[in-house]
Amino acid sequence: MKTEAIDLTKILKGLEGEWVVISDDMKRVVKASKNIDDLDEVIEQGYLMKVPDPTLVLVPTTF
């Protein structure tokens, strides 16, 4: 049975390239900044993450 993925697209929209703290329930961005150190005051309120560019397709290199 297929489960629903955690949809982060709505809360991360417009934050490409920024560092964010995502709330523990993953339903909102507590704070975003281009500088991760700006998030220190809220770092315990959720999960750190750097927001990827949703227009790019990431693949690894082999050589």
Next chain:
Amino acid sequence: MVFKYSLIANHRVLGAIYRPQLPVSFHRDVYGFKCLAVIDSGSYLTVLNKVYARKLGLLWDNGIETDILGIYGTKQKCYVHEFEIDIIGLPDSRRTIKAGFVDLDNVDVLLGQIGFFEHYYVKFRHPEREFCIDIR
């Protein structure tokens, strides 16, 4: 333990893009933070962006130097340190790991073979939008 994939993009050509992002915390002495880390079996080593080193009270380039092949296809310096990882919600999952810090804008946290897969059993169930992690 079962975790859900994250929907990270709705690509104009490929449609929905999902990533296996795992809620983890990293620890060293009194330092620590939580993050969403991407599981990447193709990475030989667990790597973190250098900015996370400060959150663990480390100087990122004060570790054991090695080279990695970055996404740009060029060699990059990587500095390997030892600290702890804990999978949030999975009891008894804390492990001491070796992982590297890199100065690459497009690297957040990648959980690779050394530092992650060597410590846990991982089962991807992408069609069901879920993956399973267990301690070994």
